[in-house]
Amino acid sequence: MSTAWMNKMATSPGQLREKVALFWHGHFACRTRRPDDSLALLNTIREKALGKFPDLLLAVSQEPAMLQFLNNQQNRKEHPNENFAREVMELFTLGRGNYTENDVKEAARAFTGWSYDAQSRFTFRERQHDAGPKTLLGQTGNFGGEDALRIIMQQPAAATFIVTKLYRFFVNDVPNPAHIEPLTVAFRKSHYDIGDLLERMFSADWFYEPAAMATIIKSPVVLVAGLRRTLNLKVDNDKQLLGYQKALGQTLFMPPNVAGWPCGRAWIDSSSLLLRLQLPSILFKNAEFAVRLKDDENDITPQTTGRERTVKNTETTHLPLAPIQQLLGGAPTENQPQLLADFLLQAPLRPENLALVQQAAAKATTPEERLRNTLLSLLSLPEYQLA
């Protein structure tokens, strides 16, 4: 399932949909023991990733994977379980401080009876539903789950929360209120149209200013998918790539907890940085780099040996040079490092690094090797870790 999605991210013409789906995959973080449920959740997310947020929220909230993960199966009239209601407000829509403990209790009552059947289909169990009046975020009525989501989405905090999180994913880890406020207003006016929001974000002048470049540390998935996509890499054994991705701390469908993956600098420590910087050498030069993964103690494979958990490179990727040569046109060799840097890096190539890249290129004996060395050294710069 992971390899299939990674392939899509690396090759699909609908690149934006996959990237936004990756964002929602972290936003609506969920782990299940049932791969079919996880896949159903992902497909719902991919389908609605660029639509109206309330539709996405409702669909995700009614996915068996999410109901199971957040214990709404146990949320019954006599014994309400608040987990689902709380996470919907805290992590999916409003953020802390924008609701009260009483709102959590009342919303939990509204969600009673939301369940799924043995075939993993959403079911409303009327007998478990608390049909009495509730007061949620200042409104009173005999609310059900759909009403609760509608009322939550009427809060101004919802737009700010979602826009800020998307901004931190796509633009800059440090949110700028001057950029966010107009987007929030437009997002509400459009009835939370995600596609429209992203278009505004990507067409804003500030999106292309140098200050917005190279401000986000790529997640392992973005890094690996980006390498594959940009260079049109051919991969024979993508399981091995998944192993390196896991060593870097991100396995799709396995977020660390309900809050999703912590991002930015949290991806970086000494060992993960060394692996990141050597990943191009591993992929293009078959450089030796064995990593023993931690035992993740799942119940599907309770005991694995250290050997089984070791990832090694085994010459399974191929780098086609023709498209890059085409991209360069007939540019003279001495200009190639700078041209490729403009194409591959968001941060400017500094003179010391240009010199390093040129030195690596000069060691080559053929034009192909020269191009390969140039690419390899550019992609091994810390600058390539940034988007």
Add this chain to the structure above:
Amino acid sequence: MQRRQFLQSSALASTLLLVPKFLHALDRSENQLAARLRDAPGGTAKRLIVVQLGGGNDGLNTLVPFRNDLYYKARPTLALREADGLLPVSDELALHQSMKGLKGLFDQGQLAICNAVGYPNPDRSHFRSMDIWQSGSGSEQLLSTGWLGRYLDSNCAGGAPAYQALEIDDTLSLALKGAQRNGLALKNPGKFHQLTQSRYLSRLSQEKAAAPAGSELDYLYKTLAETASSADYLYEKSKIHNSTATYPNTDFGRNLKTTAELIGSGVESRVYYLALSGFDTHVGQHGRQAQLLGELSDGLAALAADLQKSSEWNNTLVMVFSEFGRRVSQNASNGTDHGTANNVFLLSGALRRPGLLNQPASLADLDQGDLRYQLDFRSLYASILTDWLGADDKLVLGPGIEKLAGLV
């Protein structure tokens, strides 16, 4: 799963922001490095070794209540008996028969056992419960940093290098990730050093002022520089002492040996983190657990003897934990399923209170078939942080955690 709190902007996280100063990489010139090595104060500071038993070790068959009928009733075929060779440590409790090494340390007053350690509203999922133990959170909190990482944040601001906390593995656990500082993961100093030795990386790591201060790029270059200088330091330093002691010929045994060599070489790390996994014994528990506990016991006994020889055992505290214990009743496959409270072992040449530190959990008063915890694991952390590592536990764990007086 219970309720969680997203602690991104809590009081705890904000106190950590008081240490914003990013470490400068050590000067890598050979002379300076040599001087550093010469001047390093060898092994005077106390250090902590954490051993994580992954998968949920069955505490009831590790420290066995061998006079308790309820134990035998709950485990008709899985219970261990005196005739199996149990190693009694009191009238009622005995260590598993494969733990002769630890029994020896117990008899010498170098092992302390805390019973019924856990936390309120226990979570029976491996990944979540391990997350709770590694982050030092409550079961209703979500922290994205580890307790030892926050120890680095709070205690090593300004001057201390990344190798203050080492994980003997290829990748770094959450436990050693802080908001500002991280520990460092290495399988052994040679392999780690070699990774930083490509000409290209080594040139990159020496670039000065590569990016605007405070930017993400600056952070990457500084981390790289610090990684390279730490690798140099650890590699040079670790040549000083090669252990000749015999450890189990397993990955865990080799990691213990690496740890002893680093300590014996006078490396200034305060924290070492090691894991032994495979304790998830749902099926056929007997053989598997016996093998793992034997490996643990033999390994730790070898470590204790080795560190005694290099006069470092009195400065070293080992803490052994698992993310949860297992259910009191055995299952239908001669195994046990995920449970709750468990025992924690403390080992050192200088324990203030050796032996059994508290009563084992009651087998008569269970919580839906599981042991009730008596001692919050964060109390152990707090005592170790304060009394052993000399840190401020409140900066690491937040307020309101009770310490255990005179534990270490």
